[in-house]
Amino acid sequence: MAAAVRVRIAPSPTGDPHVGTAYIALFNYVFAKKHAGQFILRIEDTDRARSTPQSEAAILRALRWVGLTWDEGPDIGGPCGPYRQSERAAIYQREIGTLVASGAAYRCFCSAERLDAVRSEQRRENRFVGYDGLCRGLAPAESEARAAAGEPFVIRLAMPRTGETVFVDRLRGEVKFDNAQIDDQVLVKTDGFPTYHLANVVDDHLMGISHVIRAEEWLSSTPKHVALYQAFGWQAPEWIHMPLLRNADKSKISKRKNPVSLDYYRAAGFLPEALVNYLGTMGWSISGDREKFTVAEMTDAFSWDRVSLGGPVFDLVKLSAMNADYLRALSDAEIVARLRGWRLSDEFLQSLVPLVRARIARLDEFVPMTEFFFAGDLDYAAVARELLPKNRSPKEVADILVAYVEALDGERDFSAVALEQATRAFCEKSGWTTKEVFMLVRLGISARKATPPVFETLAAVGCDLARRRLRLCAEFVKKLPAPQPAPAEVATAKDTR
RNA sequence: GGCCCCAUGGUCUAGCGGUUAGGACGGCGCCCUCUCACGGCGUAAUCUCGGGUUCGAUUCCCGAUGGGGUCACCA
Numbered sequence: 001m002a003a004a005v006r007v008r009i010a011p012s013p014t015g016d017p018h019v020g021t022a023y024i025a026l027f028n029y030v031f032a033k034k035h036a037g038q039f040i041l042r043i044e045d046t047d048r049a050r051s052t053p054q055s056e057a058a059i060l061r062a063l064r065w066v067g068l069t070w071d072e073g074p075d076i077g078g079p080c081g082p083y084r085q086s087e088r089a090a091i092y093q094r095e096i097g098t099l100v101a102s103g104a105a106y107r108c109f110c111s112a113e114r115l116d117a118v119r120s121e122q123r124r125e126n127r128f129v130g131y132d133g134l135c136r137g138l139a140p141a142e143s144e145a146r147a148a149a150g151e152p153f154v155i156r157l158a159m160p161r162t163g164e165t166v167f168v169d170r171l172r173g174e175v176k177f178d179n180a181q182i183d184d185q186v187l188v189k190t191d192g193f194p195t196y197h198l199a200n201v202v203d204d205h206l207m208g209i210s211h212v213i214r215a216e217e218w219l220s221s222t223p224k225h226v227a228l229y230q231a232f233g234w235q236a237p238e239w240i241h242m243p244l245l246r247n248a249d250k251s252k253i254s255k256r257k258n259p260v261s262l263d264y265y266r267a268a269g270f271l272p273e274a275l276v277n278y279l280g281t282m283g284w285s286i287s288g289d290r291e292k293f294t295v296a297e298m299t300d301a302f303s304w305d306r307v308s309l310g311g312p313v314f315d316l317v318k319l320s321a322m323n324a325d326y327l328r329a330l331s332d333a334e335i336v337a338r339l340r341g342w343r344l345s346d347e348f349l350q351s352l353v354p355l356v357r358a359r360i361a362r363l364d365e366f367v368p369m370t371e372f373f374f375a376g377d378l379d380y381a382a383v384a385r386e387l388l389p390k391n392r393s394p395k396e397v398a399d400i401l402v403a404y405v406e407a408l409d410g411e412r413d414f415s416a417v418a419l420e421q422a423t424r425a426f427c428e429k430s431g432w433t434t435k436e437v438f439m440l441v442r443l444g445i446s447a448r449k450a451t452p453p454v455f456e457t458l459a460a461v462g463c464d465l466a467r468r469r470l471r472l473c474a475e476f477v478k479k480l481p482a483p484q485p486a487p488a489e490v491a492t493a494k495d496t497r
Numbered sequence: 498g499g500c501c502c503c504a505u506g507g508u509c510u511a512g513c514g515g516u517u518a519g520g521a522c523g524g525c526g527c528c529c530u531c532u533c534a535c536g537g538c539g540u541a542a543u544c545u546c547g548g549g550u551u552c553g554a555u556u557c558c559c560g561a562u563g564g565g566g567u568c569a570c571c572a
Contacts, residue, residue: 010572011572012571012572014571014572044572046571046572047571047572049571050571050572108570112570115569115570119568119569123498123568126498126499127498127499128499128500128568129498129499129568130568154570169502172502172503175501175502176501177500177501178500181499181500181501181568182500183568186569186570187570188570189570190570191570193570195569195570195571195572196571196572197572200572215566216502216503216565216566217566217567217572218566218567218572219501219502219566219567220500220501220502220566220567220568221567221568222501223501241502243502243503243565244565244566246565248507248508250564250565251564251565251566252565252566278509281509281510281521282509283509283510284510285509285510285511287511287520288510288511288512288519288520289511289519289520289521290520290521291509291510291520291521291522292521305513308509308510308511309502309503309504310503310504310505310510310564310565311502311503311564311565311566312508312509312510313507313508313509314509315508315509315522315523317508317522317523318508318509318521318522318523319522320522321521321522321523322521322522324535328535
């Protein structure tokens, strides 16, 4: 008598659609389908400073692109809506009320300064770092009075101070935490919005989530969630923490060391079915000698017993090889259709025409002139000389390129006008001349010293490909030999290598 | 640093007490071939270490080491 399976993916719309979201979504999706359950999409936008509707839209689009469609979600509704946490404020308010009333949670009036001071002292003394519980002893009447008087406060969970919290992770077995090691987590922020911990638990319960399948980074906050379920008197779901995708150096996958946006993979010409297959081989195997499978085949064969917990390194080379397999299996006509759905669309070609029409004398010049708009990674060897402006070292150039990419990360508007404005601001801040930076950007995104205007070009290349190329370009520059130092310096340099 | 998780070639993995430790990517070599690629064949490369348990440990237990995560009014 297996209970109904209801699982969810709960992304936070605060940036690009993340490959890790697709990874976790895949396992949720497959598990749901395996057990004829529901796969739910819930948008966790309680960080009102960072959440954006554009990001939410991008996440939905990307998840659809990889084919992981949901049974309930903010766009299609369902019996447990709304599916966007920002629209569920009344629910959290109601639920936290019961916790405050029962004493399982309490108001905390401590200032950020005081919390900082407490924490830094704890850190200095190498002790457990967490809230010291000052406001926990406040008399209910005083707490009420101060709140009524308009004093700002957060609401914290009153964690049990003794004993231990034990829960079962489906993949690891029993995991135990000493309660004294668990912080009195903030559940409601000063702005009245719930934190992840509260909203997540309340929604999972109200939406009937049976299995929480999420990334391992959540493992150490699970005892807080377990404590919350206990405080509410609710039955906790089953916990399943998937291993984290890793960079080549084994650290948690990150945009500094790996393309991480699903939009990049689409723009770079990966097929969604290949990407999703590859993600299915991260920490999971269908059998000993097979690694190519569809989502449907993965569903048929799925079992948690086939999960391995060592954090898998995400390898673009291996992904590309798998992508090649999928590509070759397509018919000629299908490949043409894919190309048209990618960049060889009328729409994209038309967007390029204004950039080149004044620069071409014959049609045949269009292709060579626009070649880099249709490429993935570029080779900078031919422009190596140009990449080092006068009096700039390889390291300086590499650093400025990386700084520029990071500045671009905050850019929501990727139009030529906005990009020019942002880039000029960047130059002002960094002290580099626009002449230097504009040329470096041009070289980075095109590997050419002559192109249509940089910002139009940048906008057309697109932010995902552009970021990838600029980072690669930075790496290329870093390896360039430094310009010839003055002879005197050579004579005295002894620690060159 | 405290707490928690993890550990098979460079990478993804199979293995669930006795195997010549299997497959894939990548590397190298050969074949195919007008070139390149595809394809085929071959090859080098792995059980982190130390204790147990056992007739026997890659496999089970403990410890060490190493790696990772987490310690926010971000998720």
